[in-house]
Amino acid sequence: MNPAKIIKNRVSMAGKAAAYSTTGRLLARKVMGLPEKSKVRSALTKRNLDDSVRRMTSEGLPKGTYYAKLTINNWKPHNGKPFSILQNGELVYGNQIEPPARGFPLEYRNIIVSSDNPRDFELDIDASFSIKIGRGSYTTPQQLKYDKQYDVEQHGDVYYSLRGNTTNPKKILLTFPGFGPSTSRISYAVSYLKALTDTDLKDTLMVCFQDRYLAAGSYMMVDNAGRPLYSRVRDVISGFASRFKVANEDILFFGASKGGSIAIHYAQEFEEAQLLLAVPQMSLPYYFNKPFFRNNLFQNQAISSLEQPQELLRRYFSEGRKIDYFYTNNDELSNHSLIEFAHDVPNLTKYRVNGVHGAVARAALPSMLGLMRQFLKPTSEKSFTCEQVREFPGDGTLQIQVRVDLESSKIGNANWFLEGTLGRTIFRQIMSNSQHPFVKYTADNQKLFGAYDSIDELASLTVLEDNGAVSKATLNHSFKALEGSASRLEVAASPLLLESAAPATYNMVNDEIFDQYRYVSQSVNGNGDTVEVRFTSDLNASDLTTNVDQDVAYLVAVEISDDNPLIDLIGLRLQILSGCEKLRLVDADDSLNETDWAALENTDWATLEMRKYSFASYTESNSLTL
Structure with missing residues (x-):
């Protein structure tokens, strides 16, 4: 040269x-x-x-x-x-x-x-x-215009937009963003909540965080170099609270989808703060094992190694934090079988909304705006009259229709909920509007399930308006538990364990399908790269004690029945929980039928192996003792 x-x-x-x-x-x-x-x-x-x-x-x-x-x-x-x-x-x-x-x-x-x-x-x-x-990050003219429109500021490696009272606020509202399309010209959004006005925010500082990391966001878990962001974002939040002398109980964390997971992550040190969540992802590695994330966020070990939202949320439940949580049963990828079964948790209110993942926040927007406005400026609860209740039982399900007084039927920009209790937890099931404004009902995809809903505890009808108004009517109707229903609060939201010497129970739900498994598990070889899941009709069968291949890191025996609709999910969840490379599914005693095999063959894991074992010839060394 x-x-x-x-x-x-x-x-x-x-x-x-x-x-x-x-x-x-x-x-x-x-x-x-x-x-x-x-x-x-x-x-x-x-x-x-x-x-x-x-x-x-x-x-x-x-x-x-x-x-x-x-x-x-x-x-x-x-x-x-x-x-x-x-x-x-x-x-x-x-x-x-x-x-x-x-x-x-x-x-x-x-x-x-x-x-x-x-x-x-x-x-x-x-x-x-x-x-x-x-050496510098890339952007687009559209992103620059967006950042300017929403006044996004950069402070070190943290990005946010400020709204409302920035001089002497009495409260703080923190919002965290969801995902946009992966090919969007605006890769990094903020949850600006335009419906909240300057009047709403007269006494409140609103901080709208931007997830400006990696190709389309990192759930604000890590920066572009894979380093944890927690302390940097936490310091921003605590800095605002300290500067304006805002108590933790006057802070609200809000997020939908990805934003909900982020809100859970950053609420760790703010025990008295409120959380408003809509369809957050409970296990990020499990959620990332899908086509759009499998070869980007799923590969990021720094994110997988952090404490997951479900672990934090279980801790928050035990602490009795004030949480309003919107979800749908048709979202097992996000729910990971936690919120559906959560019960007897003080200060938790569950809102079940029908539809797919992306439809929940839109359908429940009046309620969420109303809860925010209640936080910003509390108002007293009003009452109205429920004139009639009708039941429509199905196969293990129940649909309900109510008639309300004419004046109440005129309430607009609101969501109507059936309300009951699950021990110390409040449960609210969203309802639909009939062609007659005075009739509200649970549509086919809003029905109640005898397997895990405490139908006999339904007691009121609740209306949440987007302006913050709350109205409630007593149902004055005695509901009976459905035939074959689980006893009250029997179905628990227990975590799946890789170490469980005594038989444990794991419950799962996907849309209308409920499934339950008993299992035992233990670690076998710290250097192994495989999770071996053995399916059996009897956990107590002595011939299940057998030695295992040297590549097995964890060995799990799962008891199955004649009907196992979600059998593929338990294997996949164990696999991702373990962080191992390979998944081996084993028929231990010829208990798997053709339907089970067909489901297991569709397990969404690249390194999947399926076997049938004959255990009579094995010794008990390196065995899983049941």
Whole structure:
């Protein structure tokens, strides 16, 4: 190479190193924090340097680590199919192809890589691509416009927007964002809640956090370098509380979907604070084992190693924290069989809303806005009259229709709920509006289930308006438990365990399907890479004590019956809980029928092995003792 070019390249490299040093980044952040019409910002704009300086403000990565922007050109033949980008043959990012916004290329920005040489990368699909690599993060004009519209601020490596009373608030409302489409031009959103007005927030500081990490967010668990974010975000929250002398009981954490999981994570040290949650994910590794996340967030060991939302929520239940939780039975990926069975928890109110995951927040928006406004400015509860109650029993289910007084039927912008108790927990089942405004009913997908709902404890009808008004009517009707129902509060939300010497029970629900299993489990080999799940008709059968292959890390015996509708899920949940690479499903005593085998063959795990064992020939060394 020409010596002059060598010198020029070295000078350029030295300049970049200085620009992206800690000092350079701090200076860039200070400059970009100036008003756009300031002399410095105007000069940058005139010389088209805004984007370059803005990239310098991004989070610093460890030496030898870079941000990458991948553009896939001829993506249409691969629409709906998975792809991976490989660096020297190793996976760095993958997703499932979705169409980009009309008129824009298909881009995946801020993939973290360890090479700045584009020739080190290849796609595993037959499509042309380009990749840009640099030390600063990549963005879009649409994201910049969005950030400006919502006044997103950067403070170190934490991003948020402020609303409401920023001078002397008496309360703090914290919001955390959900996910947008993976191909969106706006990868990083905020939960701004436009319906809340300046009047609503007159005495409240609202902090809307932005999950500005990795390609589309990291659940605010880790930064771009995989380092935990907890202390940095926690310090922002406690800093606001300290500065304005706001007590913890005057703080509300809100989030829907991904935002709900984040809210649970950051409420750890704020025991007296309130939580308002909608369809949060309870086990992130379990949720990430789906096409859009399997080759990105699922591969992030730093996220998997953190204490999971379900573990934190169980702790919050034991502490009696004030929690309002919206969910749907048609969301087992998120629920992980926790909220459906949670009962006798003080200060917990459960709101069951029909529909798929994404429909819950929309359907229950009046209630959630009403709860926020109750937090901002509490109002007294009103009463009305329920004139009639009718029951419509089904096969282990119950639907209910009520008639209310004419004046109450005129209430608008509200959700109507059947209300009962589950010990110290309040349970609310959303209802539908009839063509007659004075009639409310539980539709087919809103029915109650005798297996785990305390139907005989239903006592009132509750209306939550979006303005914060709450109205309640006594049902004056005696409900009877359905024939064959579980006894009151019998079905527990017990965690799945990898170490359980005595038989434990695990309950699962997926939409209308309820399933229950007894099992025992234990660790076998700390160096193993396999979870072996043995299905048997009798946990007490002596011939189940047998030695195991050397690759088995955990051995689990699961008792099955003639009907096992969710048999594939228990194996998958054990697999992901263990963090092992391989899953082995075993028929221990010819107890699996054709339906069971068909379900197990569809278990969504890449390294799946299925066997039938004859245990009579085995010894009892290295055995699982039942």
